[in-house]
Amino acid sequence: MRTxxxxxARKTLAAQPFSALLGARLTAFGGGEATLELxxxxxxxQQHGTLHGGxxxxxxxxxxxxxxxxxxxxxxxxxxxxxxFLRPARGEVLRARARVVRAGRTRIVCxxxxxxxxxxxxxxxxxxxxxxLAVVERPAGAEQPPG
Numbered sequence: 102m103r104t105x106x107x108x109x110a111r112k113t114l115a116a117q118p119f120s121a122l123l124g125a126r127l128t129a130f131g132g133g134e135a136t137l138e139l140x141x142x143x144x145x146x147q148q149h150g151t152l153h154g155g156x157x158x159x160x161x162x163x164x165x166x167x168x169x170x171x172x173x174x175x176x177x178x179x180x181x182x183x184x185x186f187l188r189p190a191r192g193e194v195l196r197a198r199a200r201v202v203r204a205g206r207t208r209i210v211c212x213x214x215x216x217x218x219x220x221x222x223x224x225x226x227x228x229x230x231x232x233x234l235a236v237v238e239r240p241a242g243a244e245q246p247p248g
Contacts, residue, residue, distance in 0.1 A: 105175045139195050190228070205236075206236065213232070
């Protein structure tokens with residue numbers, strides 16, 4: 102199995118049809134962290150004019166998965182996710198920043214902050230998420246973390 106570097110992580114994201122539909126892009130990756138962004142567009146809004154919660158959930162899920170993949174390789178699958186919506190998501194860009202909290206042999210726990218970015222670059226925290234990822238396959242020769 103291959104390890105997951107930034108170039109392969111971007112190719113993996115590009116190969117996901119739903120991610121391509123949303124226009125998601127991986128802007129940071131490595132060392133137990135990942136950042137996913139997508140442009141907020143009209144067709145992603147709900148009836149109140151804010152970003153749909155499903156889009157926030159998608160962004161958290163994928164950012165958490167990529168953060169875990171940065172330490173365990175591409176063989177991770179989401180095992181659980183919780184998300185708390187803090188304020189309506191309005192802006193131009195959604196940014197999901199995830200980081201590994203603990204990497205065990207079979208589970209990796211990550212946290213994610215979801216912010217919106219407006220035209221002048223101001224960020225507003227709109228949701229927080231935590232997830233666990235099951236390690237289904239480790240790269241050959243990868244050091245096994247404690248736990």
